[in-house]
Amino acid sequence: MPELPEVETIARGLDAAVGGSRFRRIKVHREEAVRPAEPADFRAALRGRCVERVSRRAKWLVAQLDDGGRWLTQLRMTGRFTWGPVSPLRSAPHLSVSFLMDSPTGVLRFYDVRRFGRMWVVDPEAWSGLDERLGIEPLSEGFTPDTLAAQLARSKAPIRNLLLDQRRLAGVGNIYANEACYRARLDPRRPAGSLKPQEVRALHAAIRKVLSAAITRRGTTFSDYRDILGGQGGFQNKLEVYGRDGQSCRRCRGTVERTVMAGRSAFFCADCQS
């Protein structure tokens, strides 16, 4: 599932491709991609609108429109955009929505194998309501060791679980939460409220470092994630613990272990994370 670095990479790609471009025609091939809206209403909300810029908020793609509205997309498990010249479609399995764009002219297509992805259009008020409910952006200036300390304080929840809470910290998912704990030498199972100030500082630095490094490498590709030109990410080669259970820790030669917390795998080295 795409997390902050993958969605950021796609947002930048979309911004470069369709920033300044106008929707000429929209075709909804699968209605569930735009639910609960009616496909006709979804098309009407975008037709003729210009995309001013595309950015990311949490794990959402946010396209700002020239009428102040936002076209939002949640990629979820397998949602994926492609951008290319106008061309006839021979066959298009898993195509959910396509957008014919003007100046520059091209076709943006949204594919979704597992069909969990969703897109919708909101007015400025509805957008600020949604935005307010999301947690702080971990790469923003406002996210400091003190902010993190306040979020962790008094919580008995394991650190890893707390890092996944989108109302606290926006965009961090299971891959980068595990990687950040490893880089900070913290056992992901520890109660969040038990961290000492220097451990909070180490975790804060690790979160920012791992997310920035992953953006530089255009994200992590295990299976489905691709950028809008079909390229894979490169961060899967840099993962220290995620998906490496049974292999040796690159820092201490201990063994990377896997456990399940809150229904999802957690990965850590019991020898050098405490």
Ligand SMILES: [Zn+2]
């Ligand atoms: Zn180790």
